[in-house]
Amino acid sequence: MALNILDRQTFIRELHEIVTPTHPVLYAKYLKGRDIQLKNIEQALFAVGRNVFIYGERGVGKSSLAATAANEWMKNQADADPNTYIDIACSPDSTIYGLVGNIARQATFKSRILKKSVKSSFGINLKWITYKRDNEKIELDFTKELNDLSDCIELLKEVESLYHFPLIVVVDEVDQIKNPVEIERLANLLKQLGDKRVDVKFIFTGVAKTLDEILGSHRSAARQLETIELPKLSWDARWDIAKDALSHFNVKIDDDICIRIAMISDGYPFYVHLIVEKLLWRLFSIEKEVTHVEWSDYYEAVNDAVNGISAELSRPYLQAVTQRSQDYEEVVWATLVADNNIGVYIKEMYTHYKFIMAQLKEKEVLDQDRFYNRVRNLLKDQYGPILAKGLKSGQYVYKEKMLRGYVRLKAEAQKIHLNIDEAKAIDDLRFKANASVKSTKYYSSKAPRGW
Ligand SMILES: Nc1ncnc2c1ncn2[C@@H]1O[C@H](COP(=O)(O)OP(=O)(O)O)[C@@H](O)[C@H]1O
Ligand SMILES: [Mg+2]
Incomplete structure (x- = not known):
């Protein structure tokens, strides 16, 4: 449907589903340029005892990859509701017992078995979880009762048995945990989960250049980790975000403007989303029917984007x-x-x-x-x-x-040209953008220097 005839509510709803500068992408159709990583994660999740660790710079899309991979996994489980994977955010004072307790609490609430029978006293007879149910404590706080790693393993084993499929847990920004004692505990937990064959799957994310920055000397303890270093987004992925969003609203955008958005976003999808969000708002507010993005719309959107940055x-x-x-x-x-x-x-x-x-x-x-x-x-x-x-x-x-x-x-x-070879660089990109076959070599190439 054309952009300007949408009612405001519909526009806002659709805009925020497609353009998400302030939160991670949750669905594969909106996650651009990460097919290989998604496939690798899926394969790793099939292997018992293997967990995934996504690391890279801030803003490259780690949380998005983790959330989408977790959602895709849940979607493929016969009994699972999508979007019900377990999601944990770390902070500097997070502890591993707190993390395991939190997983158990969320899992208990989310599991289908307990949804049906949380109030009844019969059902599975588990040490930790049944005890809580018998006492009708809905506020399930396991953390205080966890004394050592064997408790954690035992509890996670129970959590595992609540589900008909391997449960998936996203632990976001694990680099926030700086305490060496907790990091050692995490490494040991992962090792023991593997040794004891507990089928709870972890996807960790962390801001780091190397995994050693986070796990340090404990890296070898977590040998079973599938590590994914996330690079900046490729050119084609950057402009797919822009093209797809605009085409959803039946607005055409010239390759030159798309190239520009891809260039100035510097490989950070956040900037692409932000510019496109502002652009769509601009176009939506124009009284007459809009079919095309003009350069002036683009520059206004860039200005709005700059002003809207935190x-x-x-x-x-x-x-x-x-x-x-x-x-x-x-x-x-x-x-x-x-x-x-x-x-x-x-x-x-x-x-x-x-x-x-x-x-x-x-x-x-x-x-x-x-x-x-x-x-x-x-x-x-x-x-x-x-x-x-x-x-x-x-x-x-x-x-x-x-x-x-x-x-x-x-x-x-300010419409400043930055690169001495800018005209040539744009010509190169324009030529390649129009090439009839999308050459992966070009599209995944790095930005010319100085962009
Ligand atoms: N592959 C992608 N395709 C489209 N948008 C993405 C992609 N990866 C991330 N984003 C968007 O980029 C922004 C930053 O992503 P996020 O996953 O929060 O990064 P990180 O966790 O690495 O800091 C979010 O607005 C998100 O919606
Ligand atoms: Mg993140």
């Missing part, structure tokens, strides 16, 4: 650019040339800085020394910090990778 994400940027000298913003834009993985030398930034300044005729151009000085300041707390030192001496990288996407968006809102 303070948490924008704080370092604002801190850096609100210096008294009023010449930091262009310096920060020039740092965009720092690729996420490969560091960049200050000299390269200065070349880009001059390219940017050529577009802003009325502003004074900093000489090399002053520019270098400002870039070095961006390493300091009171200037963000925006940058960190790279692996090689003299090289810089972004301190928080996702911030780079925000900086990109800020520059885009």
Whole structure:
């Protein structure tokens, strides 16, 4: 149905089902570019004793992959209701006993058996769970009674027996747990679950560059982990999000605009969702029938997106650019040339800085020394910090990778061209976008540097 004839309620409902900047994707049809990972997780879940660990940068889509994989798994179980997998969020004070207690509580409420018979005194006779039911304590708090790992295993065995299929548990952001005692306990729990063949499946997610950052020396204890390092989203996946959302509302979008959205999102699906959400709102508010996205709609959406970004994400940027000298913003834009993985030398930034300044005729151009000085300041707390030192001496990288996407968006809102080879890069992408066969090699390729 055309966008503008939808009533407001329907529009809002459909918009938020498809475009989800503030929460993880839950269904495979909306999860783009993660087919291989979904397949690997599914295969791992079939193996008794094997659990899954998804790790990667903040915002790449770990929680989405975990939630979708869990949902898909539940969907394929004859007796399961979709969306009833167990979901645990970690915090710095989470404990493993708390985690196991929470799993048991959720599982007890969610299991079909107990839904039918939670009030009756007969049924399965389990040490932990029956005890609670006989006492008619609906507020099931197992945590306090768990004294050691064998208790945890015993309880999870009971939980397992409530279900006709292997139960799935998503433990999100396990990297939040920093206490080494708890981490060791987690590693041992996983090992014992495998040894005792308890068929409760875990999908963990964690913000980390390597699994060792989270599990440290205990990694070997959890040998049975299927580890999935999640890279940034590929080009095709980024623009599939945009294309699909717009085509749902029967709006056409030029490849050039899609390319632009894919580029400035910097591989973070969050930014794609955000821009598309703002774009759809803009189009919906236009009085006449809309069939096409115009460039002006796009730029307005980018502006709205920038304004709608949380303070948490924008704080370092604002801190850096609100210096008294009023010449930091262009310096920060020039740092965009720092690729996420490969560091960049200050000299390269200065070349880009001059390219940017050529577009802003009325502003004074900093000489090399002053520019270098400002870039070095961006390493300091009171200037963000925006940058960190790279692996090689003299090289810089972004301190928080996702911030780079925000900086990109800020520059885009001012219609700043960032890359010296921009015209060529766009031509390349346009050519490939129009190629009749979607070549996986191209579509999964990395962004050209400086985007
Ligand atoms: N593969 C994907 N396809 C479409 N949207 C995605 C995908 N992965 C993540 N998203 C979206 O990106 C944002 C961040 O995803 P999330 O799973 O919360 O990341 P993380 O857990 O790594 O921080 C969310 O808005 C989510 O809806
Ligand atoms: Mg997450």
